[in-house]
Amino acid sequence: MVTRPVVVAPEIDFAGVRAEFDLVDDFPEDALAEARAATDRFASLREDRTDLPLVTLDPPGSMDLDQALHLERTDTGFVLHYAIADVYAVVEPGGALDRETHRRAQTFYLPDGSIPLHPRELSEGTASLLPDEVRPAVLWRIEMDERAEPAAVSVSRARVRSVARLAYAGVQRDAEAGTLHPSIAALPEFGRLREAAARERGAIELRLPEQDVVADGDGWRLEIEPRTEADDWNSQVSLLTGMCAANIMIDAEIGLLRTLPPADPDAVASLRRTARSLGVEWPAEMSVGAFLAGLDANLPTTLVLMSEAPTLLRGASYVAFDGELPELTVHGAIGAPYAHVTAPLRRLSDRYATEVCLAVSSGAAVPGDVRDMLGSLPKIMSSSDSLAGKVGRACIDLSEAVVLSSRVGETFEATVLRGATERRDAEIFVPSETVIGACAGAPAESERITVRLVLSDPQSRTVQFAHEP
Template sequence: MIRTGRADVSFDGIRTEFGLPSSFDAAVLAEAETAVSRSPGDRPDLTSLPLVTIDPPGAKDLDQALCVLKSGDGFVVHYAIADLGLFVTPGGPLDLEVRRRGQTLYLPDGNVPLHPTVLSEGAASLLPGVVRPAVLWTFTCGADGVPTAVEVRRAMVRSTAQFDYESVQKSFDAGDPHPSVAALAEFGPLRRALARERGAIELQLPEQEIESDGEGWQLVTRPRAEVDSWNAEISLMTGMAAASIMLEARVGVLRTLPDPDAAAVASLRKSAAALKVAWPADLSPGAFLAGLDASTPEALALFTDATRLLRGAGYSAFNGSVPELVTHAGVAAPYTHVTAPLRRLVDRFATEVCLAVTAGQELPSWLAEALPQLPSLMGSSDSLASKVERASLDQVEAWVLAGRVGREFDAVVLRSGDNEAEVFVSAPPILAKCSGKRLPEGESIRVRLAEADPVERRVRFEAVR
């Protein structure tokens, strides 16, 4: 682990550059405070369900709580989602502000939350041991993991415990998982197998994370544990079910991604051949990528090249007629966002559509009027979030490497151009540009640090010949 060596460095420059808000207006905070005491109305008491949450350590904005149970040869999955619809008045100051923000932005020294923390980390969060209003999805699934019945309704729930991914993975490894998630070890792989059969595309690129240990900032990479993947499948299943409800009713908002074009697939096949990685002709890109050993240099290069397969993501709102594109190539099915309303704007509206449709009700006017605005709002928000994340990583990379110009490192060439390549340095974990003509993709090389500028947030290496 490599530290910056300073605990006082901040990311205020990034906040200023992107115009990030530092607080909420008084009217927004006042509405949030009032909403805390709002009555949840008459809804079923399902606090007896042994729900648990799985989130990063120390998280307080808990969107989801789950319980996966065996039922004969099949499964019953309960998935509770924070009910922001109770707390946000359509057209009020809070609603207008969260539409402007779009989503929670994550910086290493503090987040820019979508909602005031009195809601996102308090009254709306599915914290352990307290009764909370929620939108409860219940899936009855067969032995193959495919839902045979789906129910969505408002309810009162109570999470019995808050876990993090590492501790849950350790419990599975020790053979002693919590009863509420024990069946996840069987259900999760079934859902992943279904995803591969659909042709879902998953890129297992190393994820850089920024941490503070009290002495400064450090860069780390964390391998994705099986529990991460299993848990993600529950969210994906819910998003697919929500999309099906919307498409049947011909109203809603989808998360879309066009299928990869033939040129991108041909380019990936060419890269695989150059790296001497076998790709059977009848294997889809998703199935091919799923079979790679993510720890190898060849796989890292191919995953990077495969990012070309996943271009053109967006949102599609509709009311009365179904849009031409309704699928998400990464999921290989129709899909929408409904599982993170504390942190993402569109989830609240998509959830309200599902609740109205399944109850046989017309969409309220405020919801119908909001749908056409969501693609633009979320597109802008996603773009900003991506830029803030990249700027934060660039900043820490430059801090970590400052003063080390001229030193050499081991790297893997991820993507090569005529005069410049993208490389991954494993220690410290850095993704950066590297000068050099037609460097060999998928091969380990030696690189020299040519530049590390914390002011410009720029890092550049050069190949050692």
């Protein structure tokens, strides 16, 4: 469901959100100086792979380009070359920039701009895989069979050059027209095979309405974040690489995994009861992942089920290990072991997990500074992820309150996502305004109702509706 709100907010000042969460764009001078002077510490060890016609695929306007790919269809399957920005090579361990990136841990995204993990001179310049620029990279090579299952994996340092910067919408149009760039002509087939494999693994994909705040001329608007098949195909490239990385580290008994416990049986049972109450068929033999994947995104019952489905996926964490495997090595939503290695310009953990994979693949010892840091990364990343979630929610809440501030007293059509309990009001989705908010009263889940806006306060970032029977 993609909708455009009627009202555009002329001014939304996100400075208060930045101040509240102590998000500062500027870097200390010594860290900035290191970024400007950064050179490739492993230049002499790199293989020249500038012959590979790699392409990047990102949202329009992105400059911090972590990944570039080339996907080839062969007689026996596929060969993926996936180049990842080599951040470890340009950030001196223990230096001022290294210390500052450990403090930040990730890039924070706000509607009016990002708070980057690395100075823009590096993340959007000398380390970014921008088109027509030779860059140091970590190059994954993954050979796959006819089902797009990995058969052989290698990872090494290389010099690479992207030949094109592509965006999701354009790739989707090209796919539909049969005119995809040759470097990703096999992406739709690959993506669909990997999606089928995910369903076989019992992976759980949540398709919740993702709210986004976007610039609209001189103002801002709320919308449901558009997502194309091309987004999903590209995400399968990253997921496959992360799964391969996890297996490399598990085999070597050292590394950093992203884990999630399997879906709690009580949560699955509760979701089944909700589906039954909504009249949505869920065969007993069908897995929860297959059930969710088959839902019609345009039905209000799907919104209700998807809003409850996050209860299946609780307990995500980072797990570091060295010499003894952790009790949990699987990511429940993916249905396999998984690690973050594909976004080192935007996420600190990827830099270290990648170095482990490089060392193991070459038969070398894991660098001492990497080994020493592994144990502290789970706490750093978990804290940073929590902060990112709070920042994102604050931006959405503020935007909703500003967009609706002049419309208190008006009525809207809405779908009930969750019914009211003793502790909280019902939760509703107002598609015309792309708003998810609290609603007083006792409307039934999945019901389409009329609501009245009774409060919209930008200062407290609060929006409140009431059911109009």
